[in-house]
Amino acid sequence: MSDYNADVVIVGGGIAGALMALGLVRANANVLIIEAGVRVDRNKGIANYMNTPDRNNDTPYSPISNSAPYPPMMNPDDYYIQTGPDKFQSNYIKALGGTTWHWLGTSLRFVPNDFKMKSEYGVGVDWPIGYNDIEQWYYEAEKELPVSGDDEAPLGVKRNNPYPSSMIPMTYLDKIVQKAFADISLPDAPEIKLEVASTPQGRLSKPEPDQQRLACCGSNNCIPMCPVGAKYDASFTIAKAEALGAVVITNATAKFIQTDSDGNVTGILFQTPSGDSIATGKVFVLAAHAIETPKLMLMSKSEQYPNGIGNSSDQVGRNLMDHNCVLSYGLTKERVYPYQAPLSTSGVEVVKDGAFRKNRGAFRIEIGNDGWSWPVGYPEVLATWLMKRSGGRTHRMNNSTNSKNEKVILAQNLFGEKLRQDIKNNVMHEIRFAFLCEQLPDPNNRIVPAFDKLGTDGLPRPQIFYKLDDYVKASISVAVETQQKMLDALGCTEQHHSSPWGAGHIVGTTRMGNDPKTSVVDKNLKCHDHKNLFILGSSVFPTVAASNPTLTIAALALRAVEDVQKMLKQ
């Protein structure tokens, strides 16, 4: 068995682990990162994507390694064991850089009331920190990615500094939508208009030659992989950390957290294809995402900790949340020309907060520049359907009861000039919106290791119980009503609303809080039960809010650097 030693051992080389590592090596700490996945070669990933006939979000990273399994996009249950009444549909990848490889780049801050849902609206729980505690760290995270944004955009937050990078221009499509939505308001809050705003994005508006990153060139491929590195992913931060001395071991899956009799963590046992190793250190950081982090903690059962590490509260693995994503899509009256920009450049953010949160979850509205690629398919899929027209189109999101004016079964096949014109006329008018609906924490929604069902890595697969609550269902209901207004305002001749879908925003399985009886980590992300163990990532979020989580993950990670340093000095 090989041994590794460092001041700080970090499990997980995604955005949280990478930012922590960079912060620490900048302060001359000795850092080791253990990453289950492998290094991703961007050029090979893009080539793999282009050369695969049946492309999906996993394609650039395929095949999934037996030594680092994760839920495949097309069938998450190849990895998850699901026991609840509702399907948990979000996935992630294992790779150095983590799931930021195929995130959208949306870099929103949470709004102040997101941190105090219980005290403001009487639902969920309050965070042990408020917006003012994290504002500075949001800015630090925005500088690191960097985030391009519009200082004047109505996003519901107060900024103390301008965005570090100038905004990504709105698309032609955004501007048509903005005009069409001018008079629309929320059905249950008429005072709130659907004001379209430029979305802050972890995407370059200017090249960064030092990092071999180009400015965005509109390849419309942010998901699954940006071909030019314009969109931030954590591999850039990892590279900076390595240049300053951080050591990274890839293809290394942590499988047990060792402790001494005082409850201090002493080492991380991990497996590689060539055998097991132990990483010892002074401080340990778990940053392995909201599924794998609690799984590792719960797998680390011992006589001393029969319920796993950090779990005296019995909260590890509980309160699993996601944004339940409801799509609406249609064919606009006016040509909007999708597929020629970042996947999303604008949204509606002012709808994320209001008194309605006493009764239903909030949502944000993402305006897509990607046509119908998400719910239906790319133009080649459209073309195949137009050509055969043997029945209704395949909607990936299972919404057949929710469509209006869909063109079904025509007697003839399309070919020739008519086929070509129909492709053109459909694609130019395709529009898609995503509503990210907020759910409440529920301790019954949880992930536990399935000790009797092992994955290809020989370790327990994640077993998930998931049930949508009435709060999010009420949000979805208002979302669909709002979507109807939006599609009508755009004169859409064909309209669809999808069933709820996973947004990939997996949150809440090692919640932070002041009370060790009801939470896993404190406000500084230190584990209540183990003084030299920190947990980073979206698993620490007490509530999910309605904004994409990545910038908050990054801000919390940077905020925790100082406390890890303090712990090192002790």
Add this chain to the structure above:
Amino acid sequence: MQNKIGRRQFIVICSAAAAVSMLPLLPGCSKRSDLELAEFKKLSAVLTGFQVTDMDNDLAAIYYKSILEFPPVDVNPSELFADLELDTVVTPAPNIIEQKIYSDPKKTLLANTIITYWLSGSFKSKDGIKVSDYQQMYAWKATGYLIPNAQCRGDFGFWSNKPHVV
């Protein structure tokens, strides 16, 4: 002898030789194969709605070879060509195509296979479905303003303006 074989019959013989027996083309077929490729391009153009000059030579060769080696039905593309009288007709009327091709399920399937190969940039091979050239998926060209995703489409911010549509 050769003069007594019509051009269409000759093509059928060559195609059958390639598709069925998988033997090398018959002596003297190579020149006719070139012609056949041009004819395949013409047939492809009629079915997909593009101009013959839009149809890429290399792709035409790949797709035609695939169809001969892995025929979706027991109908040769030359039959579609003959049905539409493409050796004399430049652009058959849609109702003629409907009558001659799309009234027959087998010919419909063959026509759809040809269209699918061009539009999706994928074809059947001995190793399964393969991508011929991602950058040349004709479904994207058909839009008049796009190239397939994952390729740079212009300078930063170009998307703010209405695109030029061909």
